[in-house]
Amino acid sequence: MRSAVVAFVLAFLLALTLAGVHAFAQQTPATPGTRVEVPPPPFSDGIFPCSTCHNKTMPPNRTRRVLTDFHTDIDLRHDTEHRWCLDCHDADNRDQLHLASGEAVKFEESYKLCGQCHGEKYRDWRAGVHGRRVGQWNGQKQYLLCVHCHSPHQPHFKPMAPLAGPRPPQRPK
Amino acid sequence: MARRADSESPDLTRRQFASVAAAAAAGFLLTACGPRRLREIPKDKLRKAIADWEREYHDQYGKTVHVSDTGPMPGVLFAYALDLSRCNGNRRCVEACVHENNQSREPQIQWIRVLSMNKDKGIDFADATPYYSPAEVPEPGRFYVPTACQHCRNPPCTKVCPTGATWSEPDGIVVIDYDWCIGCRCCMAACPYGARHFNWQVPHVPAEDINPDMHYLGNRPRPRGVVEKCTWCIQRTRAGRYPACVEACPTGARKFGNMLDPDSEIRYILENKRVLLLKEELKTMPKFFYFYGT
Numbered sequence: 001m002r003s004a005v006v007a008f009v010l011a012f013l014l015a016l017t018l019a020g021v022h023a024f025a026q027q028t029p030a031t032p033g034t035r036v037e038v039p040p041p042p043f044s045d046g047i048f049p050c051s052t053c054h055n056k057t058m059p060p061n062r063t064r065r066v067l068t069d070f071h072t073d074i075d076l077r078h079d080t081e082h083r084w085c086l087d088c089h090d091a092d093n094r095d096q097l098h099l100a101s102g103e104a105v106k107f108e109e110s111y112k113l114c115g116q117c118h119g120e121k122y123r124d125w126r127a128g129v130h131g132r133r134v135g136q137w138n139g140q141k142q143y144l145l146c147v148h149c150h151s152p153h154q155p156h157f158k159p160m161a162p163l164a165g166p167r168p169p170q171r172p173k
Numbered sequence: 174m175a176r177r178a179d180s181e182s183p184d185l186t187r188r189q190f191a192s193v194a195a196a197a198a199a200g201f202l203l204t205a206c207g208p209r210r211l212r213e214i215p216k217d218k219l220r221k222a223i224a225d226w227e228r229e230y231h232d233q234y235g236k237t238v239h240v241s242d243t244g245p246m247p248g249v250l251f252a253y254a255l256d257l258s259r260c261n262g263n264r265r266c267v268e269a270c271v272h273e274n275n276q277s278r279e280p281q282i283q284w285i286r287v288l289s290m291n292k293d294k295g296i297d298f299a300d301a302t303p304y305y306s307p308a309e310v311p312e313p314g315r316f317y318v319p320t321a322c323q324h325c326r327n328p329p330c331t332k333v334c335p336t337g338a339t340w341s342e343p344d345g346i347v348v349i350d351y352d353w354c355i356g357c358r359c360c361m362a363a364c365p366y367g368a369r370h371f372n373w374q375v376p377h378v379p380a381e382d383i384n385p386d387m388h389y390l391g392n393r394p395r396p397r398g399v400v401e402k403c404t405w406c407i408q409r410t411r412a413g414r415y416p417a418c419v420e421a422c423p424t425g426a427r428k429f430g431n432m433l434d435p436d437s438e439i440r441y442i443l444e445n446k447r448v449l450l451l452k453e454e455l456k457t458m459p460k461f462f463y464f465y466g467t
Binding site for chain 2: 124127128129130131132133134135136137138139141149157159160161162163164165166167168
């Protein structure tokens with residue numbers, strides 16, 4: 001009888017622990033390696049997939065140069081001295097990006113690419129501290145990609161128009 | 174003469190005693206059966222009151238309104254953090270707050286006040302203005318400190334309330350009972366952050382702008398002559414959602430969560446960032462933290 005009670009209590013405790021572990025697993029912020037759910041990247045209209053133009057008929061030109069025919073609207077102000085297109089865009093598969101190691105990265109996971117240099121921001125972003133979060137403070141939350149707020153070619157956060165301020169208090173006449 | 178005065182000292186007659194006792198008993202009964210503070214109201218009475226409010230607001234605004242009575246979650250102590258290095262003073266939070274919490278448009282009441290400060294002087298309330306209006310923010314040489322209720326752990330406002338109409342909930346939200354507030358504004362004088370606002374006139378919100386998702390301690394319409402303030406969107410946060418200002422901030426400067434959960438964003442900030450409190454020397458112990466994310 002007594003052992004039955006003990007067994008029951010133990011089973012109950014085990015169930016509680018498992019439930020607790022499960023609850024925690026859902027709440028733990030995204031740890032490195034796991035994929036973060038993000039909305040689709042903000043491509044300009046009609047630009048993606050890149051392979052529509054960059055296909056077999058257009059062999060890649062890997063020499064660093066100023067583009068004069070296409071993509072002239074892109075004014076790179078992101079470590080301009082050291083970077084150019086093919087440091088992030090992949091010459092062999094135009095619909096992908098690549099890390100410094102050469103490993104391919106989808107546009108949906110471009111945060112990995114940004115995180116190579118901006119490791120501190122990447123860590124904060126994963127923890128939910130850098131960037132906007134929408135959803136539940138104790139559950140599902142929506143992340144944004146770095147490029148939703150920072151244009152990858154000009155990452156400085158753009159100034160914006162403020163909404164109207166409060167009206168100063170009026171004194172009775 | 175003196176002797177006579179003594180002899181006429183008010184000895185209670187049986188009749189007087191009976192009337193005083195009857196009055197006291199009646200008073201006690203009236204207090205016990207009459208209206209209650211929302212702080213200690215029993216659940217059944219609260220539901221009845223909520224049904225009355227829902228009917229009243231429906232008639233007033235022509236919309237189906239839901240007034241929630243969700244209580245605090247056990248093991249939750251809310252805290253807020255704001256990244257001063259991100260805030261650019263665009264006031265999207267103010268707009269979201271006004272709409273979410275049914276704040277009066279005329280006369281204007283805004284729970285969030287974004288202060289523009291001089292970078293050379295640092296945080297100096299004597300040299301701050303909420304009335305900036307440039308074409309674009311941030312302005313050079315300025316930084317922005319949004320203020321609202323700091324939800325202090327040692328709140329001066331609740332201590333001075335003569336009727337007990339404002340108090341800290343177990344999850345750390347400082348709330349106001351609009352039915353018990355007598356409008357004396359002692360709490361406004363006591364609050365060092367200017368977070369409390371008084372309804373000098375009947376608050377006006379256009380019926381089409383009314384947010385029908387309400388909480389009995391939060392954004393339900395206020396009468397004239399009572400004080401109101403930020404409740405950390407109690408109608409949203411007690412349902413697990415972020416406050417409206419957190420979701421509205423385009424720079425992602427606003428963070429919210431449970432201070433008791435070691436995996437929360439708030440705890441990450443407290444453990445890894447440089448954090449400061451406004452007017453820390455007053456020992457109000459705010460649960461609203463400012464930090465530098467860079």
